[in-house]
Amino acid sequence: MKNLTASEIERLKGYNPTRYQTYLIKMNINGNMLYLTDRDAPVFYGGVYYQPGYITSDSIDDIEVTSEPATNEFNTTLDARDGAFIPYFLNKGWNNSEVTVYEQHADELGVIVTLNVFEGFIDSRDIFKETRKIDAVLASVWADFEKQAGTKTNSGSHQKYYPDDTAFEHVARAKRKIYWGKNAPVASSSGSSSGSGRFDLPRITQQV
Structure with missing residues (x-):
């Protein structure tokens, strides 16, 4: 339960043309941290910058938030035109990588509230070379x-x-x-990836 001040509650109520909603996605893939946002500019939260350009609000399925533990999953589409981003999903160990999704509400005065709306893992993924997209299924931890x-x-x-x-x-x-x-x-994939993106090339973890 988030404890909001009277001012914050008022900013969330009713019509506010400056209010907007932002998604922040944090992924831990083999110890490599990825921070993504659907905003068109970097978002600073929790001591790190969430990077734009990899997800949009349309690429994230609606997330059902319930008060009871639930077994649910949703899809998200990642833009993989940044060549350095693809190897994270090609190396071993991408499956069961931890994912946290935050929903941030803000207006012209700044952030009102940031909600943790999903915690789970990457259950499956498909890489589409033609469109440079990665479709990932995220499943809850319950x-x-x-x-x-x-x-x-x-x-x-x-x-x-x-x-x-x-x-x-x-x-x-x-x-x-x-x-x-x-x-x-x-999943089989051919070709090489290179690029000067916002993320470093992943550290390769040897698994036996």
């Missing part, structure tokens, strides 16, 4: 398992066989395919 015969449906039983595999701390859907004890396959 698990809603249905017991399935012959499977290990909790972290304790699963880690008896694969001690270092923490999939059940992240998986959001019981019937989603889980790659037991190994990395999920990386």
